[in-house]
Amino acid sequence: MNTVVLILIAAIFLIWSIFKSKEKTKESLILSKNLLVKTFVEIIGVMALVGLVLAILPPELIKQLLGNSNEFLSTVYGAVIGALTIIPAFIAFPLSKSLYQSGANLTAIAAFITTLTMVGFATMPIEIKYFGKKFTLHRLWISFVAAILIASGMAVIL
Amino acid sequence: MKKIISLIKNNKLIFISIILYTIAFFVKPEIFFKGLEMTKGFLIEMIEVMPPILIISSLITVWVPSEVIMKHFGKESGIKGKFLSIFTGAISAGPIYAAFPVAQALFLKGASIANLVIIISSWAVVKVVMFMVESSFLGLSFALTRYALTIPAILIMGYVMEKLVKREDILEEIENTEIIYNTPKEVLNDLPNMNCGACGYANCKLFAEGVIRGEVSIDDCVIRAKARKTA
Numbered sequence: 001m002n003t004v005v006l007i008l009i010a011a012i013f014l015i016w017s018i019f020k021s022k023e024k025t026k027e028s029l030i031l032s033k034n035l036l037v038k039t040f041v042e043i044i045g046v047m048a049l050v051g052l053v054l055a056i057l058p059p060e061l062i063k064q065l066l067g068n069s070n071e072f073l074s075t076v077y078g079a080v081i082g083a084l085t086i087i088p089a090f091i092a093f094p095l096s097k098s099l100y101q102s103g104a105n106l107t108a109i110a111a112f113i114t115t116l117t118m119v120g121f122a123t124m125p126i127e128i129k130y131f132g133k134k135f136t137l138h139r140l141w142i143s144f145v146a147a148i149l150i151a152s153g154m155a156v157i158l
Numbered sequence: 159m160k161k162i163i164s165l166i167k168n169n170k171l172i173f174i175s176i177i178l179y180t181i182a183f184f185v186k187p188e189i190f191f192k193g194l195e196m197t198k199g200f201l202i203e204m205i206e207v208m209p210p211i212l213i214i215s216s217l218i219t220v221w222v223p224s225e226v227i228m229k230h231f232g233k234e235s236g237i238k239g240k241f242l243s244i245f246t247g248a249i250s251a252g253p254i255y256a257a258f259p260v261a262q263a264l265f266l267k268g269a270s271i272a273n274l275v276i277i278i279s280s281w282a283v284v285k286v287v288m289f290m291v292e293s294s295f296l297g298l299s300f301a302l303t304r305y306a307l308t309i310p311a312i313l314i315m316g317y318v319m320e321k322l323v324k325r326e327d328i329l330e331e332i333e334n335t336e337i338i339y340n341t342p343k344e345v346l347n348d349l350p351n352m353n354c355g356a357c358g359y360a361n362c363k364l365f366a367e368g369v370i371r372g373e374v375s376i377d378d379c380v381i382r383a384k385a386r387k388t389a
Binding site for chain 2: 028041043047125126139157158
């Protein structure tokens with residue numbers, strides 16, 4: 001749904017741009033192509049690696065870690081697993097639900113979802129290409145800490 | 159030989175995964191196939207999202223004047239800029255890596271570090287559609303609480319990042335990740351190929367040959383430099 005809107009917006013802008021100036025449109029399309037090449041190669045590599053890791057890791061292990069009787073420890077595990085993997089969000093939520101039903105702690109799940117979407121160690125090489133090492137590393141650890149704090153806050157409120 | 163080494167260096171991750179997948183194929187075929195299946199899922203998402211994202215980022219780079227970006231996303235934009243950044247992230251589609259090109263385009267045009275972080279983070283977390291999915295699976299109170307805590311956290315993260323990272327840090331590092339070119343064709347691939355002649359050479363091909371001979375640097379290309387940092 002969101003994707004359709006996105007494609008529509010891009011198409012409308014592009015048509016508007018063609019009407020305004022053919023030259024500038026050409027310039028921006030060349031730019032998009034260069035960006036695509038730069039990003040594509042890197043992302044495919046990242047995804048292939050994450051796919052392999054997820055294929056090796058048994059889901060039972062994740063369940064065990066997130067359902068640890070020590071709530072703080074399981075929250076940290078949740079945050080670490082979320083930070084290391086990338087899964088499309090629409091898979092992450094059903095997965096979280098099944099983890100919860102099989103005994104994972106709610107705070108661990110909150111940490112997992114938050115780092116999953118916000119941190120992304122897997123996409124680090126891509127981020128470094130766009131913003132450099134310093135920005136990327138700082139953003140990652142700050143997001144990680146924030147995710148743990150958010151999860152702990154949820155433990156207090158819920 | 160030199161060419162092969164630079165090819166591997168520029169595409170490290172791909173090579174590592176090819177090697178690992180080859181090992182998996184011989185040692186444990188079921189992991190090989192399961193891994194491929196997972197990767198396929200990611201790729202489909204990426205192929206849908208990335209082309210329109212990149213077109214939008216490039217159109218921003220080419221069309222939107224720096225002054226406009228600076229006014230709405232720059233250091234002086236204040237609370238309004240923060241909310242605009244959250245909004246920009248929230249209405250966008252795609253996973254976090256889709257945010258990078260757009261955020262970079264805005265940053266190079268003058269968006270502040272704080273707003274850069276806010277855009278990336280809210281792109282990842284603050285989503286209307288995702289909120290509905292989350293509340294249907296994990297309950298409304300779970301989703302509401304998580305959002306209520308996450309949005310202020312994102313604002314604080316932006317503030318902290320602004321203290322830690324300076325604009326120049328990022329610009330310097332992006333500039334320094336230069337690729338070493340071996341043939342005019344490789345240079346030509348990275349040029350806009352508009353044959354504008356602003357570099358002093360008659361066309362891009364001659365300019366590319368000049369880069370290989372060491373007479374000029376690829377950054378002397380006027381259009382390329384303009385596209386890379388307008389700020």
